[in-house]
Amino acid sequence: MGKVFVITSGKGGVGKTTATANLGSGLAASGERVILIDTDIGLRNLDLVLGLENRIVFDLVDVVQGKCRSPRQAMIKDKRFENLYLIPAAQSKDKEDVTPQQMKTLCENLRREFDYVLIDCPAGIEHGFKNAVAGADEAVIVTTPEVSAVRDADRIIGLLEAEGKYSPRLILNRVRKDMMKKGQMMSIEDIQEILNIKLLGMVPEDEAIVVSSNKGEPAVLNPSSKAGEAYRQIVERMKDPDLVYTVKPDNGENLFGRLWKFFAKVEA
């Protein structure tokens, strides 16, 4: 039986879709059978980020309303991985065209075939959110180090708890360590003081993400991308819940610190 994850944030534009594409591709690259579901009906994006737009025939609404013979017909196979599939959102319909119960049933069916079902949640806390969350047993919260994003993430965690979904895990996106050090950006401590949930990982701000999204090639597959490296590590932690992300202490990476380490090594 596969696991069903929802990737959610409350606030829009923090990187849910990018995270879904990268986590999905990363999991598929490590050999897992993965299906991604875009539940942002009316504003579908996940297909673009994966570069699969031109292959869409059927969509999520067609699947739940039985307009295609089976869910299989709407599943789009990824360009790069045999074991990665996408069920795209409908573009011209409403979020109300799908019910939470239908999503539950769909997820139950899909988890028999796949190791991971990743659901890309729309922004907001209305019907679309309820659909996305309904079938999931674990949640990944994406947020950025901004008060508004953190506030919305907190709201989402509360709503998930109300649905009986505890212990969501956090991806902190668009981190700029230099700004955090200077105290110009919310630090991980500031954020955890409010959210207080397990950290899956931090993804640094990376221009390569913009390029890769536009090209439809997830950054996780780019060995030279810093954000891609962060996602590769997050994938490992997703697969093994016992792996905990610990924020590396700033172990004196100034000149003196490095000299000290150097001499310590020489002595030894």
Next chain:
Amino acid sequence: MGDGIVVKGGREGLTLILSPELSLQELSTVLQEKLLKESTFFQNAELVLDFGARPFQEKEFSAFLGILHSAGIRIKGILSDNPITKLMAKEAGIELIGNGSIMSSRVRIDHPVKSGGKILKEKPEEVHASALFVRKTLRSGQLQHFNGDLTILGDVNPGAEVSAAGNIVVFGSLRGIAHAGIRGDQTAVVAALELKPTQLRIADCIARSSEEWNEDHVPEMAKIERGSIVIEPYALKHKVLRSLL
């Protein structure tokens, strides 16, 4: 003056202000002496007692009242800043006068905004006899109301709101909105291990947070004093109280 008991004439008649510096036993002795010495002055007097924030055990309270009774003194009412004392007074059928003690205390005032807050349009409740204990963190958008005293073991995050007819105690960080005495009880207090609310309301008073908080995380308590909300460190007060007990 000097013996720990100050007699003051006020609107309500004679008021005895009982110094918090004295222990209850010392206070009884001094009081008895005073009553004996000036028995004619106190004959058939109706007195108001100001206890400040002094806490009482139930037995102590009734014993103290017993001394006054045996000296032929009638108690017209009491002033107190301590919610439990107030409760005991109510149970003993003694009237509560004013909004609390008239003793001055050192406090820091936090942008007080005088009345203008909304309170529920029902009559102030007589006594908040019941309390609710909530053992979780309230996150943004979550509300918790209780028609009595409310205790939260967890944080109240920004965007969350707690309200109670009585007092609110947060055993954690209070960063959201808190409204104590929502039915108009001006004696209600809000206390938290870390009191950093976005907005604080007691009865119909509103105070908003200062932009800059002091970084020392000491437990603090907010209450209404002379019509506006004041916040004072709770630990400091607690020390004073400890020396009394």
